[in-house]
Amino acid sequence: MDIFTNVEFIILLTLGFGVIAYLVGRYNKTAGAFATIIGTAITFLAVAYYGLNGELDFTADLFPAFSYGFSNLGIFFAVIVSFIFLMVSFFNPYFVGKYKYPALYSMLFMFSLAGAMGVFFTNDFLDMFFFFEFVVWTSLFLIPLGGSKKAATMYYGFSAAGSFALLFAIFMIQKETGRFNMETAFAHVFTTKQSVVIFFLFMFSGFAKLGAFPLHIWLPKVLGKAPDPISAVFSGGLEKLGAFVAIIGIIRFMPMAITDTAGLFAYLNATAFLSNGMTLLQLIIGLLGAMTIVFGTLMAIRQDDAKKLLAYSSMSNGGYILVAIVLMDSITFSGGLYHIVAHALASTAAFLAIGAVSRQTGTTKMSELGGHIHEMPITYMVYLIAIISMAGIPPMGGFISKWLIFQGVIDKGLIVIGAATFFGSIGSFLYVFRPLAALFLGQQLPQFKDKVKEAPILMLIPLLVLSALNIVTGIFPIQSMRFLNINAVLNELGLQSLVFNGWTIAGHNGGLQATLIAGMFGIGVVIAFVLFMLLKKSKQVGLMDTYTAGNFIYTEELLHYSVDFYAPLERLYEKYINIMKNFYKSLANKVKEFGRVTKYFFFTNKPEITVFWIIVVIAFLLWGDIV
Amino acid sequence: MMVGILTGFGVALFGFVWQTSLGGISRKVVARLQKRYGPKWYQEFLDIFKLLSKRATSHGWIFDLGVIMALGGIIATAAFMPVTNDIFAFADFDNFFIYVYLIAVGMLGMAMSASGSGNPLASIGVMRALTTMLAYEVPFMVIVMVIIKHAGTSSLRGIAMAQQDAGMWYMVALPLGFIVAFICLLGMLGKKPFETYIAPAELASGPMVEYGGKQLGMLFIMHEITVFIEVSLFVHLFLGGAENIFVFLLKYFVVYSVANLVSNVNGRFKIDQVVVFFYKWILPLAMIQAFVALYMNGWWN
Amino acid sequence: MESTKFSPITKLSKEEVDRKWWEIGDFFRRNSLWMLMYCTGCCAIELPPAMTSAYDMERLGMGPMATPRQADVLLVTGYLSLKTLRRVIYTYEQMSEPKYIVGFGSCTINGGIYHDSHVVINQLDQYIPVDTYVAGCMPNTEAVMNGFIDLMSLIKNKKADGWKRYKENYEWYKKNQIDSLGEVQVHDEYHQ
Secondary structure (H helix, E strand, O other): OHHHHEHHHHHHHHHHHHHHHHHHHHHOHHHHHHHHHHHHHHHHHHHHHHHHOOOOEOOOOOOOOOOEOOOHHHHHHHHHHHHHHHHHHOOHHHHHHHOOOHHHHHHHHHHHHHHHHHHHHEOEHHHHHHHHHHHHHHHHHHHHHHOOHHHHHHHHHHHHHHHHHHHHHHHHHHHHHOOOEHHHHHHOOOOOOHHHHHHHHHHHHHHHHHOOOOOOOHHHHHHHHOOHHHHHHHHHHHHHHHHHHHHHHHHHHOOOOOOOOOOHHHHOOOOOOOOOOOOHHHHHHHHHHHHHHHHHHHHHHOOOEHHHHHHHHHHHHHHHHHHHHHOOOHHHHHHHHHHHHHHHHHHHHHHHHHHHHHHHHOOOEHHHOOOHHHOOHHHHHHHHHHHHHHOOOOOOHHHHHHHHHHHHHHHHOOHHHHHHHHHHHHHHHHHHHHHHHHHHOOOOOHHHOOOOOOOOHHHHHHHHHHHHHHHHHHHOHHHHHHHOOHHHHHHHOOOOOOOEEOOEEEOOOOEEOHHHHHHHHHHHHHHHHHHHHHOOOOEEOOOOOOOOOOOOOOOOHHHOOOOOOOHHHHHHHHHHOOHHHHHHHHHHHHHHHHHHHHHHHHOOOOHHHHHHHHHHHHHHHOHHHHO | OHHHHHHHHHHHHHHHHHHHHHHHHHHHHHHHHOOOOOOOOOHHHHHHHHHHOOEOEEOOHHHHHHHHHHHHHHHHHHHOOOOOOOOOOOOOOOEHHHHHHHHHHHHHHHHHHHHOOOOHHHHHHHHHHHHHHHHHHHHHHHHHHHHHHHHOOOEHHHHHHHHHHHOOOHHHHOHHHHHHHHHHHHHHHOOOOOOOOOOHHHHOOHHHHHOOOHHHHHHHHHHHHHHHHHHHHHHHHHOOOOOOHHHHHHHHHHHHHHHHHHHHOOOOOOHHHHHHHHHHHHHHHHHHHHHHHHHOOOOOO | OOOHHHOOOOOOOHHHHHHHHHHHHHHHHHHOOEEEOOOOOHHHHHHHHHHOOOOOHHHHOOEEEOOOOOOOEEEEEOOOEHHHHHHHHHHHHHOOEOOEEEEEOOHHHHOHHHOOOOOEOOOHHHOOOOOEEEOOOOOOHHHHHHHHHHHHHHHHOOOOOHHHHHHHOHHHHHHHHHHHHOOOOOOOOOOO
8 A cells, every 4th residue: 555655656546547537438438437436536545645644755766857745735735626526526427428528528537637636746846837737738628528619718828828927937936046946946035126026927827727806707708618527626626726826926935125126126025015014015916816806706796607606706715815825824824725625615516516407407597497496405405505605604614714814804904905805705695695596496497397306326425525524614623624734734834823722713803613603503493493393383385375466376487586686786887897808808809910910021922021121131230331 | 611501592582582672662662753652562572472373384394494594593693692791601702703694694594495485576585685785794894893903802792891991982982983883783783774675565575475473483583683683782892881781771772772763764775775875985984984093093193 | 198289280181271372372363463454445545544643553563564474364445346356365365374354344244335236246254254344434443443452352252263264164165256256267378
């Protein structure tokens, strides 16, 4: 079993399972999908068991060009991402039949997991860039299997911009420190103007992968049109790559003590800009994070397609993670890390629940669905627990992370970022409630009445496991944090650990005892249940026997409220939603124009222009003699 | 721990009894304003017990489960509320955010079961309730952020005792904040002019359209305890808490009566007017108050 | 010798326990009647004076409620054409038990001034069980208040059991309804 402690072996094994899945999938697509389940299970068990116990072995024997190193942050992210891949892989056998290239799907699924593991474990910046691009390319070809090529193009455009920014930053680091190694880069103290540029490039790359404002246009299109398991993997797993890059950028590359400066760069110096000790750079990133939260929430409220709604929700939660990280305060940072965990679990569960519904009914648009709780009660409960966690309501995990983030925001006294955070928190009730009311509750539509059944047992397993974890991370946060070694990650990044007093988490202005809250909630529900049972039993009536002011009704579609659910609120900001999209469209048009200009001047078949260039070049070469 | 839990449920029961009686007394006050006699002071108790004794109809398991979850969540929230400096269930765990989010559990349970009844009027009512919540919570939380930063603790009892030690209430120290919080309190209690989500004649009482009998009785109990929690929150945050029980009852009575009288002379806003009102007038006021309190502290000295 | 302190405690039989709960229940029900704001005919104009300042109905604990599921009392105010009667019966069946009906005006007693019309029914009691009537065309507001107090005392004496009568004699009521109104034709205009 010792061979499984070697990180290089794990990554090669994942790649190998990808090839096996492809070969098996050529003969039988469902068997290829089962191969992905087994592959991801082995990867997750190896990484989690050996990683969390600190026994991973980082020597690279077979491919010495790639080197790996120990970092608690990498192990933390690797455990989460591989777990999400494992849960989603249970859905593969049921969805693989719909795609045009099922064997390719299974192979690319495993390859993207291998690439993500490589990004987290590697020690060298060039290797990180290689694995980063590997993830982009493998997930790029998974997207059009859902039917839309434009989504793939958009994804590639934004991801390529992010990757090239990362490459540029890596070369600038190499120029500063002389090597591509991560440890020397982290130990070096950056004092020149270039460090600000490096910081911005890292943040640009992180924003592009995380889907934060202003690079968020690809997120709803891709997650809305990709195959359902892939949307879950993107939201729960691959976006965390962006969070990883952002954490490295902020914690390691925030410019400190720039010495050869004047003017603007002196202002961007690490001295405190605000009275609470925050620098201008932190404030800028924090404001961008706040705008991500607000825009994500507002756009999510008006969506009709459930997957696009959850995509905007992922964008909004990415904003939360950014705000949490940039405050650079140990309590808020641990809140951000815990939010990564809680959001990954909740968002994946929500996407998978919607996927289970769409497999039976063929659509995810909420205006065409209704009343599915009566046929799919377990899927409903899974979705309910997921949205309780996403909205940050106790007793689920989302409350713990939001509480920790609020502690930091209040302690620093940030008014605008605080208002945006509160707005996002309350607004999330609105948009997560909409699929619940429009899709699961309400009237049962006649076209689905007897044709929809509960999801099959193999699909229910990951849904139930994710729900159980959502509950456990909320009721026992201290044990979960100890299990994932969050204090080790904080110490490695130079921040203080979280203080646990017995069963309480200590914050800046108060303590949080989550077990007590969950316990009181449980006792309260028991009291209400006892009261309910003691009273007279109710008469059960059907859904159509409802108050209609005495009218007789026969059509369920007219009684189901799902189209334009938040219409009065939407009308208030309808005019402003296309600003960023139009900006990018005009940017694309300007690039096309530039290409046409170049083509006109340099690639033409007009003899006048050739003569012009000949004269210009000769004049340039003979300048000294002419003048 | 057990003593704490029992005290907590005692506080919830006390809150229910006190608020229900006060509801009846308020109805009498409003009736006297309209030159009539009004019901008995214990009329609300009679209403609730009458509802609990009827046999109602139910639309499925989600209908009942939502009501149980709503009432359970609210009882749990009320258990954390400190009443005076000496009567409290859990020291240091009565964080402000627990109240905001556990009330949200109650609302989610009610919304779930209202939509599960199949009536579109219930879903519209829930939509309006959530939109109103989006409007009033953000300014309120900005003001509370200022109070927490200033007092240094987010425990309600801590904030109340800080005001008693300093000898000045936040009502006087943050006047704009007091006005903002009072208007947000009107929104929280669901009183006119922010009563859009119930709208008796427009939406046939909104989310409560399909409830009868014991479910409606349990929802009424939930509403009374929610009002108790919200007005107590206001008393502890802005009026300095209470040293003994009589002072608490007096302050509570004054706040609730003023809220009741203000709401009885107003009409009802439309839902987009509610959102525009809060974001155009109240949120900027809250931000100005926060800016002045946090960053311009003592500039006049 | 046995001490007299340890005599066995008699338990109430089931009917007696039920009756005790029913009495408590009746106390609550008669002091907090909620009426459904369903105004079928001209006698409805007598309700606002009863609700407002002069003859305050809220003193008795009565108040208006929006939907039949929440209400206890259905006030059938005025004449009932066939169209309205179908909806009144549907609304009555949607109410939660125990429920009461008060018939206002002469039209519910014997047809009133419309007794020879071909679209108005004459005796409401044949179709749904009525607990008490308030006679007059229209009744005076003091008569309306008197009618409510009569209903409350009927509840106290356990004579207001119209809903039980409806359940026991359902076939008789249904036969009368079908004779006068015919079957309710459900007619799907949306899909035609």
